Structures are given as structure tokens and as C-alpha cells.
Amino acid sequence: MKKITFLFVVSLFSFACSNSSDDEIMRDDNEAYKAAETFYNNTLKSVITTNCISCHAGYHSKDNSSNxxxxxxxxxxxxxxxxxxxxxxxxxxxxxxxxxxxxxFEDFMDLVNAIP
Ligand code: HEC
Structure with missing residues (x-):
């Protein structure tokens, strides 16, 4: 029983500490999603920032989807x-x-395609 309580507290804690910017997705428990997120943050984002963000900050799509x-x-x-x-x-x-x-970009696509 103690073990279950401990696990519950740990999961509550990690939930509370999870990044809020993509909360709508709520896939923090999904390994494949995390792998794609990590690759994006560590590897792809700088390429996008350098080559794409000058235009793809979202302003040429109504719903901001091209940011x-x-x-x-x-x-x-x-x-x-x-x-x-x-x-x-x-x-x-x-x-x-x-x-x-x-x-x-290809590696990122493969990681995204692996998200269930
Ligand atoms: C000089 C401005 C500019 C740059 C830099 C740029 N894009 Fe675009 N991109 C556009 C415009 C304008 C459109 C929408 C019109 C069209 O489809 O031709 C577009 C469309 C797209 C689309 C099709 C979906 C959509 O949003 O309409 C994708 C995907 C895309 N761009 C990816 C990229 C990526 C990835 C980079 C960086 C490697 C990049 N773009 C760099 C201006 C740019």
C-alpha cells in the first residue's frame, strides 16, 4: 500500500511539474511523444529558427498553424x-x-509518425 501511495505522489508531482505550453496534447506519459519533443528541442528547433521563423511565425495562416x-x-x-x-x-x-x-526534418517526421 505504501508503494502505491508513493507512486501516486510521484506521478502527481511529475504531472504538476510538466511543461504547460503543450498541455492541450497531454501526452507527457507517452515515450514516443517525448522522443519527438526532445529531438525537436535539441536538434530541429535551431534549424527552424534559422531558416523558417522569419516567415513561419504564424502570420500567414489564420489559425497560427504555420508557426x-x-x-x-x-x-x-x-x-x-x-x-x-x-x-x-x-x-x-x-x-x-x-x-x-x-x-x-526526416528524422523528426519519423519520430512523429511513431507517436501512437
Ligand atoms: C521567405 C518566407 C518563407 C520562409 C523563409 C519559409 N517559408 Fe514556408 N511558406 C511561406 C509561405 C508564404 C507559405 C504559404 C504559401 C505557399 O504555400 O506557398 C509557406 C508554406 C509552407 C508550408 C506549407 C504549409 C503552410 O504553412 O502553408 C510548409 C510545410 C512550409 N512552408 C515549411 C517551411 C519550412 C520548414 C521552412 C524552413 C526550412 C520554411 N517554410 C521557410 C514562406 C516561407
């Missing part, structure tokens, strides 16, 4: 982003990204 600086939007557009950078359509009016950076 790829936001994890939820990035997840929802993972394959679209990969297709656009792999084809060279994006960055608009810019040089095609390096293969290394394109691979990061």
Missing part, C-alpha cells in the same frame, strides 16, 4: 515540412537546405 516555432504545430506539420524542404520549395526564395538539415 513552426511551436512544438504542436511542428508535430502537426512534420511531414509537410519535410516534403517542402526535401523538394527545395522551402525556405521560400532561399537556397535549399543542406542534406544534413533535411535529414533532421
Amino acid at each position: 513552426y516555432g511551436n512544438l504542436t504545430n511542428a508535430i502537426n506539420n512534420a511531414s509537410g515540412m519535410y516534403n517542402q524542404v526535401n523538394s527545395g520549395n522551402m525556405p521560400l526564395d532561399g537556397d535549399k537546405l543542406s542534406q544534413d538539415d533535411i535529414d533532421k
Whole structure:
């Protein structure tokens, strides 16, 4: 019984400490989601900040869905982003990204596709 109470307190605690910015998704207990989130924060976000955010801060979509600086939007557009950078359509009016950076979009798409 003590063990169960302990686990309950620990899970309450980690729930209370979880990042609130993507609360609507509520997938903090999902390993695949966490893997995608970690990869986004540590690897992909800097590429997006450098190459995409000048336009994709959301202002060319009514619902702000093209702000790829936001994890939820990035997840929802993972394959679209990969297709656009792999084809060279994006960055608009810019040089095609390096293969290394394109691979990061592909890796992110694969991680997102693994989310149940
Ligand atoms: C110079 C501005 C500019 C830059 C930089 C840019 N985009 Fe875009 N992007 C646009 C515009 C404008 C559209 C919408 C019109 C269209 O589809 O051509 C668009 C559309 C898209 C779409 C289709 C879905 C949508 O939001 O309409 C994706 C996916 C996309 N961009 C990804 C990227 C990624 C990833 C990068 C960075 C590697 C990037 N873009 C950089 C201007 C830009």
C-alpha cells in the first residue's frame, strides 16, 4: 500500500511539474511523444529558427498553424515540412537546405509518425 501511495505522489508531482505550453496534447506519459519533443528541442528547433521563423511565425495562416516555432504545430506539420524542404520549395526564395538539415526534418517526421 505504501508503494502505491508513493507512486501516486510521484506521478502527481511529475504531472504538476510538466511543461504547460503543450498541455492541450497531454501526452507527457507517452515515450514516443517525448522522443519527438526532445529531438525537436535539441536538434530541429535551431534549424527552424534559422531558416523558417522569419516567415513561419504564424502570420500567414489564420489559425497560427504555420508557426513552426511551436512544438504542436511542428508535430502537426512534420511531414509537410519535410516534403517542402526535401523538394527545395522551402525556405521560400532561399537556397535549399543542406542534406544534413533535411535529414533532421526526416528524422523528426519519423519520430512523429511513431507517436501512437
Ligand atoms: C521567405 C518566407 C518563407 C520562409 C523563409 C519559409 N517559408 Fe514556408 N511558406 C511561406 C509561405 C508564404 C507559405 C504559404 C504559401 C505557399 O504555400 O506557398 C509557406 C508554406 C509552407 C508550408 C506549407 C504549409 C503552410 O504553412 O502553408 C510548409 C510545410 C512550409 N512552408 C515549411 C517551411 C519550412 C520548414 C521552412 C524552413 C526550412 C520554411 N517554410 C521557410 C514562406 C516561407
